[in-house]
Each structure stands twice: as C-alpha cells, then as structure tokens.
Amino acid sequence: xxxxxxxxxxxxxxxxxxxxxxxxxxxxxxxxxxxxxxxxxxxxxxxxxxxxxxxxxxxxxxxxxxxxxxxxxxxxxxxxxxxxxxxxxxxxxxxxxxxxxxxxxxxxxxxxxxxxxxxxxxxxxxxxxxxxxxxxxxxxxxxxxxxxxxxxxxxxxxxxxxxxxxxxxxxxxxxxxxxxxxxxxxxxxxxxxxxxxxxxxxxxxxxxxxxxxxxxxxxxxxxxxxxxxxxxxxxxxxxxxxxxxxxxxxxxxxxxxxxxxxxxxxxxxxxxxxxxxxxxxxxxxxxxxxxxxxxxxxxxxxxxxxxxxxxxxxxxxxxxxxxxxxxxxxxxxxxxxxxxxxxxxxxxxxxxxxxxxxxxxxxxxxxxxxxxxxxxxxxxxxxxxxxxxxxxxxxxxxxxxxxxxxxxxxxxxxxxxxxxxxxxxxxxxxxxxxxxxxxxxxxxxxxxxxxxxxxxxxxxxxxxxxxxxxxxxxxxxxxxx
Ligand code: HEM
Numbered sequence: 346x347x348x349x350x351x352x353x354x355x356x357x358x359x360x361x362x363x364x365x366x367x368x369x370x371x372x373x374x375x376x377x378x379x380x381x382x383x384x385x386x387x388x389x390x391x392x393x394x395x396x397x398x399x400x401x402x403x404x405x406x407x408x409x410x411x412x413x414x415x416x417x418x419x420x421x422x423x424x425x426x427x428x429x430x431x432x433x434x435x436x437x438x439x440x441x442x443x444x445x446x447x448x449x450x451x452x453x454x455x456x457x458x459x460x461x462x463x464x465x466x467x468x469x470x471x472x473x474x475x476x477x478x479x480x481x482x483x484x485x486x487x488x489x490x491x492x493x494x495x496x497x498x499x500x501x502x503x504x505x506x507x508x509x510x511x512x513x514x515x516x517x518x519x520x521x522x523x524x525x526x527x528x529x530x531x532x533x534x535x536x537x538x539x540x541x542x543x544x545x546x547x548x549x550x551x552x553x554x555x556x557x558x559x560x561x562x563x564x565x566x567x568x569x570x571x572x573x574x575x576x577x578x579x580x581x582x583x584x585x586x587x588x589x590x591x592x593x594x595x596x597x598x599x600x601x602x603x604x605x606x607x608x609x610x611x612x613x614x615x616x617x618x619x620x621x622x623x624x625x626x627x628x629x630x631x632x633x634x635x636x637x638x639x640x641x642x643x644x645x646x647x648x649x650x651x652x653x654x655x656x657x658x659x660x661x662x663x664x665x666x667x668x669x670x671x672x673x674x675x676x677x678x679x680x681x682x683x684x685x686x687x688x689x690x691x692x693x694x695x696x697x698x699x700x701x702x703x704x705x706x707x708x709x710x711x712x713x714x715x716x717x718x719x720x721x722x723x724x725x726x727x728x729x730x731x732x733x734x735x736x737x738x739x740x741x742x743x744x745x746x747x748x749x750x751x752x753x754x755x756x757x758x759x760x761x762x763x764x765x766x767x768x769x770x771x772x773x774x775x776x777x778x779x780x781x782x783x784x785x786x787x788x789x790x791x792x793x794x795x796x797x798x799x800x801x802x803x804x805x806x807x808x809x810x811x812x813x814x815x816x817x818x819x820x821x822x823x824x825x826x
Contacts, residue, residue: 351595355583360565361423372596373586374420376819378441380504381585381600381747382419382564384557384716385439386426387504390535391515392604392743394813396528397451397498404525406452406826409442412501412518413823416440423564438505438514442823443602443815448498449591452826457591457818463751464601464814471756472809479760482781483809490606492531493811499527500604500815508536533606535718535743541730542646543660551609551719551740552637552806553732555647558661559686561585561712572664576688585714587749591822599819600747603713603755605812606720607742607779612735614806624798625791631655632794639789640777640803642682651676654793666690674792678770681778684763686712691769698770711757713748741807751814777803 348368359382364371379385397405417425417439425436446465449458463471470476472483486494501518505511511534519529539546542555550556561580562568568579589599622628622636638650647661651670666688670676676683687694691708695701721740724733748754762768763776766785774780774787786800 355586356581358563358565358568358579359582361420362566364420369596371420372594373598374423375418376589376592376594376597376821377419377586378599378817378820379417379419379422379439380441380502380716381714381817382582383423383426383567384560385422385504387439387506387511388537388539389505389508389511390718390743391503391511392533392535393501393503393515393519393529394492394497394531394533395448395499395501395522396496396530397448397526398496399528400451400526402451402453405522405527408518408521408525409452409823409826411521412440412442413820413826416442416820416823418820435506438503438510440514440518441502441504441817443500443502443817445496445498445813445815447496451498454591454822454826457589457822457826459587459590459599459601459816461601461751461816463756464816466814468603468605468813471814472812477752477756477760479765480782481756481760482764489809489811490531492533493606493813495530497530497813500602500813508534533720533743535720536722538719538723538725538732540645540725541727543658545660547647547661549645549719550742551611551721551723551736552614552641553645554637554641554643555645555661556717556742557715558643558647559663559682561714563714575664575666575668578663580709580712584710584712584749584754585747589819589822592819592825594819594821597819597821599822600817601749601751602815602817603744603746603748603751603812604815605744606810607744608738608808608810609741610737610806610808611732611740612737613804615735617803617806621789621798621801621803624801625789625794625796627791627794627796635791635793636789639677639680639791642676642680649676649682650680650793670792672790672792673770673773674790677787677789678773679775679777679787679789681763681776684768684776685758685779687762687769694769699767711754711762713746713754713758716745716747717742718745719743741810744812747817779807780805781809 446458472481503515547555562578563582586598589597618637638644644656646656648657786802789798
C-alpha cells in the first residue's frame with residue numbers, strides 16, 4: 346500500500362484504478378460523492394428542491410446520515426461503470442445531495458459551511474441586476490418559476506437509467522424527508538435527449554446540437570483515451586475539488602455546484618438559423634447547416650466548424666484550437682464554444698487588441714465540469730435522425746456544473762466572457778446562445794464562403810428560469826452530521 350500526499354494527488358489527473366493500492370486515492374474517492382469526477386451518464390433524473398424551515402433537526406439529521414450511507418461514492422460509480430462495460434449490468438441509481446448555507450444551519454452544522462462569497466450570497470442575490478461586476482444579468486427573481494423563488498436549503502438529485510426507477514427512488518426520499526418536516530418546494534425531472542452520430546447515440550441539447558463532448562478530464566484513465574496535440578483536456582482535480590470544512594479528514598473533499606434551469610425556444614432559434622443561412626447565401630444548398638454551426642461553434646453532429654465546412658457524421662473531435670483562425674472567420678469569435686472556452690487564444694487577443702495581460706493558465710482556470718441534462722418531452726424521428734417538433738416553451742437545459750470557485754468559474758464564464766461584447770476582442774458581440782443583458786447586433790463572418798452577415802440581430806432564445814448555488818459535501822460529513 347502507498348499513500349500519495351493529498352496535495353500531490355490533486356495536481357494532476359487521478360489514476361482511479363490505483364485505489365486498490367493507494368490509500369489516499371481510495372479515501373478521496375470513497376468519501377467523494379458520485380457525478381463529480383465523472384458524469385453519472387443516466388438518462389433520467391429527478392431534482393428535488395427542499396426547504397427545511399419546519400423540519401425537526403434531530404429527525405432531519407438522521408435522514409441525511411442515512412442518505413450519506415446509501416448514496417454511491419465516486420469510487421462506487423466508477424466501479425459500477427466498469428462492471429456495466431463488461432457485463433451490461435446497470436450501475437443502478439445515483440443519488441447526490443447538495444446544501445445551501447441555510448441547509449447547514451437547519452442541520453445545526455454552521456461550522457461546516459464553506460466560506461465562498463458567491464455561495465454564501467446565493468444566485469438570487471448575485472444573478473439579477475448589477476449585483477456582480479461585470480453583471481450576470483439574470484432576470485429578476487419575480488420572473489423566475491415559482492419553485493425557485495423561495496429559500497432553497499438543499500437539492501437532492503436522483504439519476505437512473507429508467508424514468509420509473511428515478512421516480513421510485515425519489516419517492517422513497519421524498520417520504521423520508523417529508524416525515525422529518527422538510528418541505529418539497531419543487532421537483533424538476535430531467536430527461537436526456539439523444540441523436541445518432543456515427544452509429545452511436547450522443548447526448549444533445551434541445552436546439553439539436555451534440556452537447557457535453559468537451560469536458561475537463563481529471564481521471565488519468567480518461568485522459569489516456571484522448572489525443573492531445575492541440576487542446577489538452579487534462580486538468581488538476583484541485584480545479585473542481587476543495588476541502589470539506591465539515592469533516593476533519595484531509596481526504597474528505599467536496600465541490601461547489603451551480604444549477605440553472607435554462608428554457609430553450611427551439612422554434613425561435615431554428616427560424617433564426619434559417620434567416621442567417623439566407624443572409625449568408627447558404628439557404629437551400631449543401632452548406633445550409635453551417636449557419637447554426639457559426640453560432641454554436643460545432644455542427645449539430647458535433648464537428649467543429651473551425652475544422653470543417655460541412656458536418657462530418659464522425660464521432661465529434663475535441664483535439665482542436667483556434668490558432669489557425671486568428672481572424673475569427675471560420676469559427677466566429679461570438680460562437681458559443683469559442684466564447685466559453687477560447688482554448689488558449691485569449692492571452693494573445695486580450696494583450697494585442699485590448700491591452701489586458703493574462704496567461705493561458707488563467708484562462709484554463711475558468712473551466713468547469715459540466716453535468717447538465719435536458720428537460721421536457723420531444724418528438725424524434727429515427728428515419729430522419731432529427732426532432733420533428735419545434736416547441737417555443739417547456740423544454741430546455743438543466744445546466745449543472747461542479748467547480749472549486751463559483752466566482753472564478755461559472756460567474757466569470759457567464760459575465761466576463763459570454764455577456765461581454767468585447768471578448769475575446771473589441772466589438773464582436775455577446776454569446777448568441779447564452780449571452781444575457783441588453784440585446785446587441787452581431788457580425789457573423791463565414792470565412793468558408795467569404796460572406797458575412799453584418800449587424801445581424803440573432804435575438805435571445807435561452808431564458809433563465811431559476812437556479813441556485815450549492816455545495817456538494819463529502820459523504821463522510823453527511824454520514825456523521
Ligand atoms: C441552454 C443553454 C445552453 C446550450 C444550448 C448550450 C449548448 C452547448 C453546446 C451545443 C456545446 C458544444 C458541446 C461541447 O463542446 O461539449 C456547448 C459547450 C459548452 N458550453 Fe454550453 N450551452 C448552454 C449553456 C451553457 C452555460 C450556461 C455555460 C456556462 C456559463 C456553458 C458553457 C459551455 C462550455 C464551457 C462548453 C465547452 C466549450 C469547449 O470546451 O469547447 N453553456 N454548449
């Protein structure tokens with residue numbers, strides 16, 4: 346048996362299969378909740394939002410201890426995935442539990458509250474208005490869906506392969522938490538949408554684009570599978586994991602967690618794609634789909650537009666950057682994936698165009714581990730491999746992400762990159778997918794054809810409906826609370 350010092354372990358991707366011989370790896374992964382180091386991959390979730398104002402403290406603590414014992418650890422999840430690959434046997438449901446500072450108070454554990462400014466204030470205080478500079482520009486709380494307007498103390502996330510199983514497990518915990526006097530504020534079901542790319546079903550968001558392909562990897566086994574000539578997806582685990590102040594063991598770690606319900610107006614977005622395609626002279630031709638790719642940065646099948654003028658129907662690649670497109674013409678600077686991950690280009694542009702000095706290391710520090718899932722029902726035609734409906738409401742993305750600093754990761758990405766018309770260089774416009782704030786026209790160049798749509802008003806088709814900032818504590822804290 347060896348014991349790698351924790352500080353060393355958190356510097357580079359963890360080889361989780363050494364958990365049988367390395368005590369530190371074993372302790373960290375047994376104490377850590379599932380879904381953080383790797384997405385749970387289940388197609389159905391139930392997200393239960395709780396208020397503990399009327400709960401009985403002793404009873405509540407006993408239910409939370411039992412949750413801590415029954416939830417799979419990060420190691421359980423990784424081992425179950427291996428078994429699934431070998432035998433096809435389902436890994437079973439995954440349960441995760443996240444707290445607000447007020448949730449810790451209700452559990453009579455105020456000393457366990459992580460001291461992160463954004464987490465302490467919460468999304469209602471930080472998102473709307475100009476509470477944070479630059480502002481996140483969320484809608485006023487009065488415009489959020491009702492279930493998100495009250496004080497949320499905790500989130501229980503249940504994920505399973507089948508909808509009925511997710512509902513059964515959720516019902517069990519609803520019963521137990523309600524018996525302790527907790528109030529269920531809101532239940533949000535998530536359902537993954539998939540489309541076939543290169544004979545495999547990939548997860549897509551509601552506008553039809555493959556999502557979740559580009560992820561920071563912090564397991565050595567995952568890194569080994571990826572080519573890394575242009576973009577290195579390997580990240581230090583310390584960018585996502587922090588000490589859990591609620592447990593004395595140094596190997597008890599947790600992670601900050603951001604949840605946002607983002608409604609997608611599919612008809613609005615798809616109509617605008619058609620309008621853009623006409624403005625660029627692509628409508629009706631073989632390159633028609635490029636209009637949307639210039640907005641997202643990838644085609645619907647996930648092919649990056651900086652590399653391809655057409656969709657490739659190949660497994661989506663992630664080993665690319667923007668160094669051969671310095672002018673932002675093949676993949677416009679406003680494209681969602683270029684705004685939210687400049688892949689090393691921001692130090693150059695910020696220094697030469699705006700006069701701000703920054704480093705590639707700083708740029709990478711803003712990346713978070715995205716774990717979102719779509720919500721709402723869609724109609725999908727297997728023949729055409731496409732959705733047949735175009736809803737304007739009722740469908741979207743439950744954006745979820747783990748990180749070590751809400752301010753430096755989620756808030757920075759939304760406010761300083763996506764909402765900022767001058768990022769990565771002056772006057773390019775805001776992210777047309779998730780940008781929030783005053784609407785502003787954008788210029789969409791299509792370097793593949795030489796055409797350009799100047800002063801194009803793409804509009805806004807993603808609306809924030811509510812959300813919150815949480816902390817996912819260690820299982821050791823939950824088991825002993
Ligand atoms: C409904 C809202 C959203 C939609 C439709 C959407 C869509 C997409 C799509 C299609 C991709 C490409 C798939 C991939 O590379 O993994 C992507 C990537 C990404 N998105 Fe979003 N997204 C949304 C919300 C957000 C939010 C709120 C953020 C953060 C503030 C965000 C940050 C990112 C990041 C960091 C990437 C990876 C970029 C890369 O590494 O290349 N997204 N998104």
